[in-house]
Amino acid sequence: MKAFRGEPSIFASARPEDRRAELEVKKLTLKFGGITALNQIDLLVRTGELVAVIGPNGAGKTSLLNCITGYYKPQEGQIFFNGNEITNHHTHHLTKLGIGRTYQNIELFPGMTVLSNMLLARHAHCKYNIGKASLFLRSVRDEEVRHRQILEELIDFLEMQSIRKQLVGSLPYGMRKRVELGRALALEPKLLILDEPFAGMTLEEKEDMVRFLVELNESWNQTMVLVEHDMSVVMSISKRVAVLDFGVKLAEGTPEFVQNHPQVIKAYLGDTSEID
Numbered sequence: 001m002k003a004f005r006g007e008p009s010i011f012a013s014a015r016p017e018d019r020r021a022e023l024e025v026k027k028l029t030l031k032f033g034g035i036t037a038l039n040q041i042d043l044l045v046r047t048g049e050l051v052a053v054i055g056p057n058g059a060g061k062t063s064l065l066n067c068i069t070g071y072y073k074p075q076e077g078q079i080f081f082n083g084n085e086i087t088n089h090h091t092h093h094l095t096k097l098g099i100g101r102t103y104q105n106i107e108l109f110p111g112m113t114v115l116s117n118m119l120l121a122r123h124a125h126c127k128y129n130i131g132k133a134s135l136f137l138r139s140v141r142d143e144e145v146r147h148r149q150i151l152e153e154l155i156d157f158l159e160m161q162s163i164r165k166q167l168v169g170s171l172p173y174g175m176r177k178r179v180e181l182g183r184a185l186a187l188e189p190k191l192l193i194l195d196e197p198f199a200g201m202t203l204e205e206k207e208d209m210v211r212f213l214v215e216l217n218e219s220w221n222q223t224m225v226l227v228e229h230d231m232s233v234v235m236s237i238s239k240r241v242a243v244l245d246f247g248v249k250l251a252e253g254t255p256e257f258v259q260n261h262p263q264v265i266k267a268y269l270g271d272t273s274e275i276d
């Protein structure tokens, strides 16, 4: 994306330093009947960090993301975003605050094109209402132009030029995952939350996705929470890793620390000698 390489660019108006985002989860507990999906979970993600959350199936990873993004209502605990409490805030409000996400099960409109899916996401940024739009005010027109420019830059960045007009439902699974990332980025999120973005991808698709995420994080200071089962990816791109098991945080630290943590090895990683 041009914006990542400097001026002139419409996207450059959102400078890396404008993307400050700090997330603090405190003693979060979430129960479904007799199941404790999250048990007193703490997590701190600082501006510009890429923090991974890993753990076995059913450990509570998606539940944690769903609490942060307002889909699930925790029974106990608090969530803060840039110092303001956001516990149980509405999803729509959290999107406006700058929390963007992708979903474990892709949530795109398969009958719409790549561009239309991304344009829909931009609606969260619309400052105009229907009344103003119907008058076709200059401000509305300018905003529409900006939406389009940002999307085109994102499409360039994610190397999706050749598929921009294709229906999402006709794309290979790995490519749909990339469109999902594009849709989340179209909101210009301060905090980007990714739920298994590498699942079902070919090796080549994974390499591309790694490249995009690393560039976002390192050049763009994009704060990210990454849930992922592919340990070679997690260990190579995360600065910090939190490990959940049965809703409890087993360990947290550098990739090296968690890879050598006896409880983590027992509960999830097994023999890590093959992770490179």
Ligand SMILES: Nc1ncnc2c1ncn2[C@@H]1O[C@H](COP(=O)(O)OP(=O)(O)OP(=O)(O)O)[C@@H](O)[C@H]1O
Pocket: 032, 035, 036, 037, 055, 056, 057, 058, 059, 060, 061, 062, 063, 064, 104
């Ligand atoms: N909406 C729900 N209703 C009832 N139980 C739920 C719901 N969502 C999650 N759970 C339960 O909460 C626990 C944690 O599930 P969660 O989906 O958060 O796990 P996960 O770590 O994301 O697993 P995976 O790696 O398989 O995606 C599981 O026991 C799950 O069955």
Ligand SMILES: [Mg+2]
Pocket: 061, 062, 063, 104
């Ligand atoms: Mg999950």
